[in-house]
Amino acid sequence: MRGKSLENRSSNELMPSFRSGEFNPNATAKYKSRKSLWLMNIAYFSATCVVLLILFFVTWTVFHENEEDAAWIPAGIVAVAFFSASIAAREIILRRFQNRQLLQHERMEKRASFAGIRNGKLTLEQNAAILRRIKRKSDAANTVQDTPENHWELFNLSSEYLERIERELQNVHVGSPRLPALRKGQEQIQVLQKHHLLHWASETSQNLTREAQVRVNMNEKIETAQRALEILQTASRFYPNERQLSESTSAIKEFIASIRVGHWVEAAERAVFKGHLKKAVDLYRDALFDLSRETIDENERDKIKKRILAEIIRLENDLHREKASRKHLSPKT
Structure with missing residues (x-):
């Protein structure tokens, strides 16, 4: 039965039936996963043995x-210690690999079950x-403990549903009892789609x-903030006129x-503190240059620019006085 969801199928249905000529992609994916895991183990232990022998000798x-x-x-102790560490590292790598495979498989099953019947008419009961x-x-x-990733998943599920409804509406005749139900479902999911995308963008960008803010290196700070900006820009492609997104951006x-x-x-x-006034002026000019290139509010830009220019003027006056003082104190020839 085409409409049967994955979670309701028996284990026999999920196995490929070579006698009937049927082919199950889920079973093939599992076989490929086991094969890749087997190959990874062989490669890992081969590399471990080579390194172990080198360390021993x-x-x-x-x-x-x-x-x-x-x-x-001592050579044996070093080899045993390395082998033990390799086994522990293998367990960590294997666990992460299995978790990633399991998560991918669960997502595929969820999407398959949410998509409903790909072929044929979507009935009122299925909708x-x-x-x-x-x-x-x-x-x-929407619970407090949930993660932004779940909002992103709900956005994708909503998008898949809306795409399906668009295809269904092209074949629904006027007067069909399915028409009002599909229209109503479309309106409800459009609201949820926007809600979850905005939540995902807001929470993810805030976390980033x-x-x-806690990063120490300037480049790492900027790189992390740029990732937050990309999240908001992704959401803005769907809702370009959303005020919340533009303000956050x-x-x-x-x-x-x-x-x-x-x-x-x-x-x-820091240069001023060390008495390097000329260097400080150059650094303040670098700040002005970067300020002129940034896309920020003009009023905020003017405020920062005025403060920096005031510091430059103050330091240049100090430099002039210092120069005049040295000239005054120098012996006349």
Whole structure:
């Protein structure tokens, strides 16, 4: 039966039937996963054995040259320690690989079950069942403990449903009892689609911005903030006129500008503290140059520019006075 979902199929149905000529992609995916895992194990243990032998003989050679009577003992200890560490590392790598495969498989099953019947007409009962499942997952994603990734998943599920409804509406005749139900479902899921995309963009960009704030290196700060900006730009492609997205985008652009400009300002302040006034002026001019290139609010740009120019004028006056003082104190020829 084509309409049967993956979760309702028996184990026999999920196995490929060579006698009937049927082919199950899920079973093939599992076989490929096991094969890739088997090949990965062979490669890992082969590399481990090669490195282990090299370590053993290098250690044995070092101790043997120092005229140690039992050079094989420390060499064996090093080899055993390396082998134990390799086994532990393999378990970690294997666990991550299996978790990634399991997560990918679960996502494929979820999408298959949410998509309903790909071929044929979407009945009222099937449409209602899909709507209930999306709404149930939506309620779960709105809990405080949930993650932004679940909002992104709900957005994708909503998009798949809306694409399916668009195809269905092309074949629905006026007066069909399916028409109002499909229209209603379309309107409801459009609201959920926007809701979850905005939540995903907001929470993810906020997390990345907080991460950028605690970074020490300037380039890492900017790189992390740029990732937050890309998240918002992704959401803006779907809802370009959304005020929340435009305001958040402007805020992060100003944050990136403050990182770049702040870097030069802090360097200039350190130069002033060390008495390097000329260097401080050059650093403040670098700050002005970066400020002119950033996309930020003009009023905010003018405020920062005025403060930096005031510092430059103050330092240049100090330099002139210092130069005049040296000239006055120098002996006349």
